[in-house]
Amino acid sequence: MKKNIAIIMGGYSSEVEISLKSGNVVHNSLSKERFNTYRIHILKEKWVYVDGDNQEHPVNRGDFSIEVNNESVVFDCVFNAIHGTPGEDGLMQAYFELLGIPQTSCDYYQSALTFNKRDFLSTLKPYGIKSATSYYINQGDQINTEEITAKVGLPCFVKANKAGSSFGISKVYEKNDLKPAIERAYKEDDEVIIESFLDGIEVSVGVITYKGKTKVLPITEIVSENDFFDYEAKYQGKSQEITPARLSPEQEKNVVETAKYAYEVIKMKGYSRSEFIFIGDEPYMLEMNTTPGLTNESILPQQAKIAGISMSELFESAIEEALVKNK
Structure with a gap:
């Protein structure tokens, strides 16, 4: 019997459009022979199921069900494709745990921790x-x-503490530019982290739970045409994403071990994409994303492809892991 899968997308942050794109890719990639897929838009103003004719059906927030053709539809699993709040900060994870509905991303604590x-x-x-x-x-x-x-010295990075996709981030060279950069970051979050500039190779490392085991995907080297890996570099082609990364054997060993260790130390599950910068052979952690981009151009699917994992295999494995964990 086919499973009913809710693909949640959208969210309440500046990342809403990116999330909708990711969610649609998941919807189009999942096997229609194995799953009934439902695109659920979680937006500030409404929670709705958007059908194939782009008609909207409200979501019952009491039990996360929908009504289609006068019949109630409940879900066997939720695929989380929301970047930013409330899908990447623990809110949706806690909600689904209370309802007893399996979901594909990490648990609420890990989500809240990594988002901060x-x-x-x-x-x-x-x-x-x-x-x-x-x-x-x-x-x-x-x-x-x-x-x-x-x-922290100069230059330095000013970042919104709880935001993604490089929203609210500035590279600051002059002391007089600190206050405007901090005010820019406050537009995304009321907490700011200011970090010293690390001058080295930047890499992105995907670590996932795949077929019951922790798997480190091929490493991607980030070469931005801009001053750093900002929104334009991430989403508008202003960067080179080289997979596998051009690392020495020692660098590769160190970053693979560190990324896997971080994933296991905080008891992660599902997808993660961690960013590092090398100082010599040592990787310095920048952040971990627990709902990374899932479009054809996104880094994690690129890494999975090189590892021999197709989009459908990547997404369906996450659903299978969530269903097994729930049992």
Whole structure:
């Protein structure tokens, strides 16, 4: 009997359009012989099922069911394709856990932890996983540019603490540019992390649960045409994404071990894509994304393809893992 799969997409953040694109790719890739797939738009103003004729059907938030042709449809599993809140920060994961509905991404705690860059990197430090020198500031705090630059130096990166797709991020070269950069970051989040500039090779490492085991995918080297791997570089072709990355054997060994260790230390499941910068042979963790882009152009599917995993295999494996875990 075919399983009913809800593919949630959209979200409440600046990443909504990217998420809708990812969700549609998942919808088109899943086997129609094995699954009944339903595109569920989770938006600030509405939760709706969008059918093949683009007609909208409201979602019952009490039990996450929908009504189609006067019949109630309940779901065997939810495929999470929401980037940003509420799909990547633990809110949807907690909601589905309360309802007892299996879902493909990590659990609510891991999602909330990794979405908060400051807390995530602090959690990994006792395990020997390195990261940039950082300075924290919250909206309403006094901005002490002398104190900031004394700790992290210049240039530095100013980032919204809980945001993705490089929204709210600036590379700052001059002390006078710190305040405008912080104000820009506050448009995405009321918490900011300011990090020292790490000058080295940048890589993206996909780690997933695949057929019951933790699997590290081929590594991607990021070469941005812009000053850093910003929104244009990620989504508008202003970068080279080289897979497999041009690393020494020592660098490859170190980053594979570190990415897998971080995944297992925090008890991750599902998809993850972690970003690192090398200082010599040592990888420094920047962040971990738990709902990475899933379009044909996105890094994780590119890595899976090189590993011999098709889009349908990648997505269907996530559903199978969620169903097994629920049992």
